[in-house]
Amino acid sequence: MKIIGIVGAHNSGKTTFISKLITKLKEKGYKVVAIKHDPKGKAKVDTEGKDSYKFQEAGADQVILVSPTKITTFNKIEKELHPNEIIEKFVNKSADLVILEGFKWYKGFDKFEVIRKEESRELLLKDNEELKGVITDYYPFNPSFDINNVNDFIKYLENNYLKGD
Structure with a gap:
């Protein structure tokens, strides 16, 4: 299992790009897990008034919602977990x-x-050694990938992350 991070400023296009990426990777037969960071804890993950919401509000440490096609789990944690801990504890190993x-x-x-060009900013991770590429519509970086076309990025992933070991 390989791990990559798609990062950027708020409203830079991360979610749109990742959604397109997941669609194409699934079409190619890959098993993909997506984990979104919500550092301020503001994301709406359940609907007020629904049973799973009521169970969480009542104080359950874990709520599991089961349907014929998926399982959704809500887990209370004492401290924010590092992505590696999240992957170890919660991600399907296949x-x-x-x-x-x-x-x-x-x-x-x-x-x-x-x-994106309209952001008029520098890279957030400009001097970070973990920055391996830029997804953009203008920024000069090597390697860079077209934000409007996930296919080149997928080829890069297949050559560098998804190839058989």
Whole structure:
């Protein structure tokens, strides 16, 4: 199982790019896990009033929602976990690729930064040795990948992360 991080500023296009990437990787038969960082804890993950929400509000340490096609689990934790701990504890080990969205300041995995021309900024990870490439519509970096076309990035992943060991 290989791990990469897609990082960037707020509203840089990370989620859109990752969604397209997952679609194409799944079409090619890869097993993909996506983990999104919510550093402020503001993401809406359940609907108020629903049973799973009520169980969480009642104080359950873990809530598991089971349907015929998926299992969703909500786990209370005492401290924020490093991505490697999340992967070790929660990720299906048969995955070919884990894509982390965010976690830009965490160490221990290769990162690809998303930056668009309209952002008018420098790279957040410009001098970070874990930055392995840039996903962009203009920024000069080697390697760089077209933010509007995931196919070149997939070829890069297949050559550098998804090839058989």
